[in-house]
Amino acid sequence: MRADRRGRRGTARRPLGRLARRLLGATLAAVAGVAVLAPAPAANADSPLRVHAEEQGFEIGAALAVNHLNNDSQYRAIAAREFNAATPENEMKWDTTEPSRGNFQFGPADQFMDFAQANDMTVRGHTLVWHSQLPPWVEDGNWTQSELRTVMYDHIDAVAGRYRGEIAYWDVANEIFLEDGSWRPSVFYNTLGSGFVADALRRTAQADPNAELWLNDYNIEGINAKSNAYYELAQDLLAQGVPLDGIGIQGHLINGQLPSGIQQNIQRFADLGLKVAITELDVRIQMPADQSELAQQARDYTTVMNACLAVDGCVAVTVWGVSDQYSWVPDVFQGYGAPLLYNSNYQAKPAYDAVHTALGGDDGGGPTDPPPGSCAVTYNVANQWNSGFTGTVSFTHNGTSPLSGWELEFDFPNGQRVTSGWSGQWAQSGSTVTVSNAAWNGTVAAGGTVSLGFNGSHTGTNNEPTSFSLNGQECTVS
Ligand code: XIL
Numbered sequence: 001m002r003a004d005r006r007g008r009r010g011t012a013r014r015p016l017g018r019l020a021r022r023l024l025g026a027t028l029a030a031v032a033g034v035a036v037l038a039p040a041p042a043a044n045a046d047s048p049l050r051v052h053a054e055e056q057g058f059e060i061g062a063a064l065a066v067n068h069l070n071n072d073s074q075y076r077a078i079a080a081r082e083f084n085a086a087t088p089e090n091e092m093k094w095d096t097t098e099p100s101r102g103n104f105q106f107g108p109a110d111q112f113m114d115f116a117q118a119n120d121m122t123v124r125g126h127t128l129v130w131h132s133q134l135p136p137w138v139e140d141g142n143w144t145q146s147e148l149r150t151v152m153y154d155h156i157d158a159v160a161g162r163y164r165g166e167i168a169y170w171d172v173a174n175e176i177f178l179e180d181g182s183w184r185p186s187v188f189y190n191t192l193g194s195g196f197v198a199d200a201l202r203r204t205a206q207a208d209p210n211a212e213l214w215l216n217d218y219n220i221e222g223i224n225a226k227s228n229a230y231y232e233l234a235q236d237l238l239a240q241g242v243p244l245d246g247i248g249i250q251g252h253l254i255n256g257q258l259p260s261g262i263q264q265n266i267q268r269f270a271d272l273g274l275k276v277a278i279t280e281l282d283v284r285i286q287m288p289a290d291q292s293e294l295a296q297q298a299r300d301y302t303t304v305m306n307a308c309l310a311v312d313g314c315v316a317v318t319v320w321g322v323s324d325q326y327s328w329v330p331d332v333f334q335g336y337g338a339p340l341l342y343n344s345n346y347q348a349k350p351a352y353d354a355v356h357t358a359l360g361g362d363d364g365g366g367p368t369d370p371p372p373g374s375c376a377v378t379y380n381v382a383n384q385w386n387s388g389f390t391g392t393v394s395f396t397h398n399g400t401s402p403l404s405g406w407e408l409e410f411d412f413p414n415g416q417r418v419t420s421g422w423s424g425q426w427a428q429s430g431s432t433v434t435v436s437n438a439a440w441n442g443t444v445a446a447g448g449t450v451s452l453g454f455n456g457s458h459t460g461t462n463n464e465p466t467s468f469s470l471n472g473q474e475c476t477v478s
Pocket of ligand 1: 089090174250280328
């Protein structure tokens with residue numbers, strides 16, 4: 001493996017500001033006859049998120065994990081289609097890149113970079129100095145100050161140096177404050193004092209002079225003790241001439257519980273001359289998520305998008321994952337889930353439509369949403385005895401583009417229960433039955449029909465369900 005990647009790639013994609021992008025677009029249009037570069041094609045109302053974002057000189061990003069990129073073609077396709085920016089979810093963290101001293105492992109990080117570059121994505125490096133996902137050899141080293149400073153510098157030199165010129169933004173230090181605005185105890189703070197942050201920023205500037213250098217944290221969306229601590233630290237660092245370019249607001253939020261003042265908070269950092277981004281957005285819902293919670297989640301995504309888009313220095317919104325299926329949320333916040341733009345079947349959620357609309361697309365739904373009324377269901381009791389029956393259900397997808405992943409939902413009117421089902425994954429909660437696709441029948445062509453069946457129980461009356469929805473859209477029933 002190469003010692004570094006210098007020269008392998010072009011320089012980091014350095015996005016123009018929104019204003020510059022608009023002016024350049026106008027200039028290119030004005031000189032279209034002579035311009036070598038053609039302006040990008042105008043976004044259609046239902047274009048992917050990145051097309052709308054690019055029209056505004058904005059970045060819409062996602063945290064990506066190389067194991068999903070390698071193993072899940074739908075994940076990979078959506079990542080490439082929808083996002084023009086990416087953050088490695090774990091691949092550049094210390095425990096992955098330097099699991100023991102001086103033993104640098106760049107396999108996963110290189111794979112991430114290859115995907116991002118092949119798809120023309122702006123990369124946020126994440127993260128150089130953090131108390132978490134830090135290998136024990138660093139945490140428990142009983143270092144003197146000069147030893148730990150050397151350890152930190154060696155790490156920065158190797159990791160930031162390897163991708164020198166290829167990373168637009170580095171999260172140099174992550175999560176350095178506690179909720180009350182005091183310094184978070186960590187091996188770095190405890191050994192080196194608060195100066196470790198300035199030292200890390202300066203060292204990263206040497207290792208990769210092209211990268212913008214950022215600090216990043218959660219619970220700093222609104223104006224509160226913790227975001228005040230960042231505001232004061234940023235002023236201090238700038239006054240001392242320490243290289244600091246931006247503040248990353250993670251945005252791990254709870255559905256319906258957004259803090260107020262997000263836009264004002266972003267604005268005050270921008271007013272210091274810093275850039276701002278929402279770096280890890282997800283909006284977690286107490287499970288199971290119902291339609292009204294998904295609608296609330298869409299409103300919350302709108303609020304965050306609009307807060308960032310309203311401030312000139314706010315350059316990007318990155319969501320922390322592609323589909324709900326692989327989100328970190330259920331592992332960490334018990335009872336919560338469904339925080340992202342796509343559900344576990346890769347159906348675009350109302351939150352996707354909200355982001356799409358905020359970026360200037362229409363509100364007609366994402367590219368994989370079926371238009372309303374585009375499914376037709378047939379339900380039959382094929383066979384019935386004492387307290388049992390066999391049912392068949394089939395649906396036809398009359399949308400104009402194929403479905404990739406589906407979920408059919410209906411309610412039994414008389415207390416019936418599904419005891420076993422086939423050709424899909426069957427679940428029942430109260431009277432509500434949901435069937436999602438099996439591994440082999442998730443893709444349904446326009447005009448395609450899927451047939452399902454089940455055995456069930458009844459208590460004497462066995463009327464047919466009267467309404468069915470496919471991926472949240474009401475179907476006609478015959
Ligand atoms: C999370 C990842 O999503 C998980 O896969 C991993 O197990 C733990 O870390 N703040 C951060 C991110 O800065 O790096 C964290 O990512 C989520 C919280």
